[in-house]
Amino acid sequence: MHDRNLLSEDTSKRPFEWHLFVPKFYTVLRQGYSWTDLRHDAIAGLTVAIVALPLAMALAIASGATPDKGLITAIIAGFLISALGGSRFQIGGPTGAFVVVVFDVISRHGYDGLIVATIIAGFLLIIAGFLRLGTFIKYIPQPVVTGFTTGIAVIIFSSQMNAFFGFGIEGLSADVLGEWQTYFANLDRIDPTTLALAAGTLALIIILRIYAPKAPGFLIALTMGAGIATLFGVQVATIGSQFGELPHFLPMPSLPEFNISEIPELLPSALTIAFLAGVESLLSAVVADGMTGRRHRSNCELVAQGIANMTSGFFGGLPATGAIARTATNIKSGGRTPVSGMLHAVFLLLIMLLFAPLAVYIPLACLAAVLVIVAWNMSELDRFVQFLSAPIGDRLVLVSTFLLTILVDLTVAIEVGVVMAALIFMHRMAGAVKVATHISLIEEDHDDLSDPSAKNYTPGHGLPEEIETYEITGPFFFGTVSLLIDVLERIDVTSKVIILRMRNVPMIDATGMAALSDFITRSHSKGRVVILSEPQPSTLKLLNQLKKEKAGTPLYFTARFEEAKNLALDNLSGLP
Known part of the structure; x- marks a missing residue:
């Protein structure tokens, strides 16, 4: 007959599973680490450092900061993300996803405001990790992610046209439409020399990617651009003329002066930074898992991202997250363990200590060419086009997020995109019941x-x-x-x-x-x-x-x- 006492379950609370937060670095050491592993990790770390060096400086400049801030971020945050994270292969540092929000925070609240927002974002990531929200962050709909990353790519591309064409426009409008209106109104100010240098750098990077994909294209192109500009006395804007000589040492950790009443104003930006750091780092870890067959620990990764961002803020750096392209480079270069990411940071530190004075010769036009490639890689144009043939709901989410990112605000774009995706999902689920x-x-x-x-x-x-x-x-x-x-x-x-x-x-x-x-x-x-x-x-x-x-x-x-x-x-x- 029937069983009226059918329903029973174990309602005991699960214990805190501390082992889920043990870094992969500790796991590797416990399993055994050989000289062969060190050799492979060292080669991969050096390769990634060569790739990360120009990117760190270029992304910092595009964000409205100085190039040394990018190097500090790659060194400090990059080391901690690898040492404390839940992925064997993750490479951390500044990424293109942060350019828009960082630029906005600096323009509104100054660099001290950015540091405070970065520290708050790091704290939020640590809380999210211990609350085990990493699993949920991985479920952000792909049309939302693709929409705002493609929108960010457009923003980065537009912002670099000033340096690429040598307009020399001061106080350029922050919105994309305003930028292009200004560009078209000042076509007579294009500097042929700057344009030729930027176009040549861009062409060299593309050629190297096609015919020598393993070569450090960014570094080679920047070196040749700086060499040509210096040897022939080409009068173009350089890192030295714009920012002066870069420091060849790390600053001491400190807290900026700020009023606690400013925190509510910075909180939306901190939430955006935390969201971007969480999403991109976990996406990068998933990509690494797919390339290697390994599995990462998402919540451990969030905690590491939080600690890295807080520490980066204390050292005056930028927000950081897992970088998909650099992580893939690490794997393809033979990286086996988190040691490769830690060594990548060490190599960057050595380069900063020994060769920082040489960075003053790098033309800003060459860095603009690097960022054009970064924007192209971020755009995921093939995936964007693919989603345009998806069901109408997904297309609506994609296009709305993309347009809001470009025309309104990144935070608004993410919020609206996620809400729209949730509503469409509920509509579909309701139709399935x-x-x-x-x-x-x-x-x-x-x-x-x-x-x-x-x-x-x-x-x-x-x-x-x-x-x-x-x-x-x-x-x-x-x-x-x-x-x-x-x-x-x-x-x-x-x-x-x-x-x-x-x-x-x-x-x-x-x-x-x-x-x-x-x-x-x-x-x-x-x-x-x-x-x-x-x-x-x-x-x-x-x-x-x-x-x-x-x-x-x-x-x-x-x-x-x-x-x-x-x-x-x-x-x-x-x-x-």
Whole structure:
């Protein structure tokens, strides 16, 4: 017969799983680290350092900071991300995703404001890691990610045209449309020498990528550009003329002077930095897993990102995250363990100590060419075009996020994109939920003139007419409850027993449970008995709570449908 004590579960709390936060570096040392591993890691670390050197300086300049800030970030944050992170191959440092938000924070709150926002973002990432939110961050819809990264790519590309063409425009508008209006209004100010140097650098990088893909194209192109400009006395803007000589040492850690009342103003930017750092670092770790067959620990990675960003802020650096391109370079160069990422930071430090004075000769036009390539890589044009042929909902999310990133604000773009994706997902899930005769709820709509008690469904399974049997298929969540309850409320008035089969309900949220509770209460007020049949283990906790709330009322649970039928017949025979 039926089992009224069907629902039981282990409600004990899981212990804090500290081992999930143990860095991969410790795991590697515990498993054994050989001289062969060190040799491979050293080669990979040096290769990545050569790639990261020009990128760190170029991204810092594009962000409205000085080039040394990029180097500090790559050294400090890069070392800590590898040493403390949950991925064997992650390479951390400044990335293009931060350019827009960093530039905005510096323009509004100054560089001290950026440091405070970076430290707050790091703290938020640590909290997110310990709350185990890394799993959820990985589920950010891809159209949202592609939309804002492509938008950022457009912004970076547009911002570099001033240096690429040698306009020399001061106080350039911060928005893309304003920039291009200014460019077209000043075509007569294009400097042919600067344009030739930038175009030559760009062409050399592309040629090296095609014919010598393993060569450090960025560094070679910058070196040749600086050499040509110096040897031939070409008069173009350089790092030296714009920023002076770079420091060849790391600064001492310190906190900037700030008023605590400014924190609420910086919090939105800190949240954006934390979000970008979390998403991009976990995307990079997933890419590394796909290339190597290994698995990263997402929450450990978030904690490491948080510590790295806080420390970078204390040293006066920029926000940092896992860099997909540099991580891939690390793997392709033979990196085996987090030591390669740590060595990449050490090599950058040595380069900074020994060769920083030479950076003053690098033309800004050559760095602009590097950032044009960075923007092209970020744009993911092939994926963007691919999503344009996706279902209309995904296209809407993609285009909206892209346009909002360019025309409004990155934070707004992410918020709107995620909300739109969630609403579209709920719409799809609501359309997937069916009751009894598999009539889609999303299509169920009735006028106010028809008899609401008209019978819409016919009882089955050879049971008497007084027993209604309905099967719910799909998640019972807040996006579907109103539609589902509307269907159930149109049950025939002659029904005395209602069997709800729940074997295909994978989840019930609090709103769904509240609606189900209200339905049971209304059914009982009309003298009906309700039987919930075949609930899944994933719904047991909430159903247990419901059973306690409805103690003393004719509500039953059964593990099998045959038990529900027999119980319904028993109750029917006992009803007046």
